[in-house]
Amino acid sequence: MNDTSKFALALGDDALTMGQRLSEWISHGPFLEEDIALANVALDFMGRARMFLSYAGELEGEGRSEDDLAFLRDTREFTNLLMFELPIGDFGQTIARQYLVDAFEAPYFEALCNSKDETIAAIAAKVVKECRYHLRRSRDWVIRLGDGTEESHQRMQDGIYEMWPYVAELFEMPEYETRLAEQGIAVDRDVLRAGWEKEVMATLAEATLSAPQDGHAIRGGREGVHTEHLGFLLSDLQFMQRAYPGLEW
C-alpha cells in the first residue's frame, strides 16, 4: 500500500469501528428518539467507512473491495485509533467518546477539504457537514448530562475519565501521514490541538465536569496494536463472511 492508501484505510477503519460500536445501541437506546439518532449517526460513520475503504482498495490496486477490507482483515491489520474501538459502555461513556471525537473531527475534516488529493477532499466535504451536526448534538448531551442530576453528572464524568487517555492519539501521526501532510494531502493534526482544547474545556466547564490532569496516554492503533476489545468487535462484524465466505445479502 502506498501512503495515500494507508491514510484512506486508517480513516476508513476509524469510521468503521465507530459505526459498528454506535450500531450496537440499536433497540437499546435510552428512549426511542435517541435510539433513532444513534442509529443515524452510526449510518453516517458507515457511509464514510465505505467511501474511504473503497478508495484505499482502489489505490492499493490489488482488487480488494470495501467489503474485503472490512470483513477479511484481522485485528493487527486494522489501523483505527484505539478510542474508536472501545466498548459503548453506558450512555455517558458513549456520549463522552462521541463528543471528544466530534470536537476533533469537525475542524479536521474542514481542513481536509483542502487536500490536494481530489477524492479525499471530496469525501471530506461530504463528511464535514455531518461532523458539525454530530458535534452540536454530542456537545448538547455532555452539558445536559454533566449539569443534570447527581447520577447523570457522575456517569458523564466517568465517561470523560474513561476516554481521556485515548485522546492523545487523535493528534499523533505515523510517518506516512506526516509525509502526506507535507505534500498537502493530509492535515497536520497537531495544529488542531489548541482549538480542540479550547472547545472541550469550555464545554466541560459549562457541564460542571473536569478533565484528568495526569497526562496518561494509551496508544498503538495506527500501528495495529489494539485493545482486547477490537477482536470482539470484529468477531461480531465479520462472523457471517468468515462462516459463509462470499455470502451476499
Added chain:
Amino acid sequence: MNAAAALIQPQVPEQVLTALQGVVDPEIPVLTIEDLGILRDVRMAGDEVVVTITPTYVGCPAMVEIRENIEKALGEAGVEAFRVETSLSPAWTTDWMSEAGRRKLLEYGIAPPSPRSVACPQCGSEDTRLISEFGSTACKSLHQCNACLEPFDHFKCH
C-alpha cells in the same frame, strides 16, 4: 431553473427526461430526484445516456434503490444504452432543492429546510420546538408544534 438544477445536455432524447422525471425518492415519494437536487447531470456519450447522481448523506441507504429505479425507468422507456454514475463533488446541499420540491414537502407534512425558525407544516405556527436532531431518516429532524401540538419532521438544512 436555478443554478443548482441538473445540467441536461440538449441532445438527450425527450423519452429519457420523461423517464427520469418519474423517479422519486423511496423515503419521500412526493419528491423526484430532480426536486431533491440529487440528479446532477444527464448527457450523451455517443449513443449511451450517462446519468450522474450525488448522495445526500454519505450513508444514505436510499442511494442503491434510487440507482435501481433510474435503471428500471430508463429500461421501461426503451432506452437501450445507459449508465448511472455517482459523483461526490461538489457536495450536495439542501440549497439545491427546487421550489416545487419545497412546496411538495410542505403539502406532504414535512417542513422544508429552514435555517432559522421551523414553521409547523400543519397549522403554520412558528412556535415550535426541536424534539430530536434526527427523525425517521438521516436527512430529517423531529419537531413538535407548541400551538397545535402536532409532531412533525423537518428536512434539515445541509
